[in-house]
Amino acid sequence: MPELPEVETIRRDLAPLVTGRTIVDVEVDPGTIHLLAGVPLETLRASLAGRTIRSLGRRGKYLLFELDDGRWWAAHLRMTGRLVWRPHDAPPEPYERARVVLDDGHDLRWSDLRKFGTWRVHASADEVVGRLGPEPIDPGLTAAQFRRVFEGRTAPVKAVLLDQRRFAGLGNIYVDEALFAARIRPDTPAGQLSRAALGRLYRACREVLERGIAHRGASFRDYVDGQGNEGRQHMFVQVFRRTGKPCYACGTPIERSIVGGRATHYCPRCQRPARRPQRREARRAG
DNA sequence: ATATACTCCTGCATGC
């Protein structure tokens, strides 16, 4: 399940390998319909073949290949996507669905067991990422801006964190980890969180994402980096998929529930429910 | 507008 730290690890791995390389050809398994979202393969090939990759960026969970004609090839790994760099004559990857042939004898190999991943070429990067919220790790994101996103919302705080229009890059793993680090129950209505709780959450989101990057991502099942190697972050998770196991902080068994339609893991002792709707003085808009 | 349900697809764990 590639989230921001996993996609960022892939970006860092691949950027030096693909920058300045020219795309020779594109091959896509005809059964992989989802990938091109209705765009004919020939259209995609015409967009990519002959183009030189200027840079490789990332926004939220999107990989953004900047092409030499000013356009952008956006790739989203969704749940089981992988993108690895391989010699052209290497055997196919497991569940390989597509490949991009480069001019130096290497390919970018696209694997995707469940075929949810998407590729698309856009005239501007904003077409892809314009609707995304700020990234929690953005140094320019202030605590006040962070808090404002939760104001007045009745949805569970977890659902707000997962909504890419609110914040970009968090997925199920890092949301559960951040809420544990902030000692917040995931089903707490977002608008009921105290200023102090939101301060903890602001710091926790940054910390868990930074730690995920430092550990080169979490490989619970499908994720591998740009070389095909697993990350290490799954060895350090506090609550995600630890149902029934003792909390590292207090020993209480970790519980599992469904919040916002997703499997959710939390410590019932460290993450106490909101006491009751907190009555706060009406605050003058600033 | 917001919040929720459903859908895409496949492998694997579970339970009868």
Added chain:
DNA sequence: TGCATGCAGGAGTATA
């Protein structure tokens, strides 16, 4: 043992 069921959870779309 075999087979059915449901779970995994990104995000676009549909619906209340």
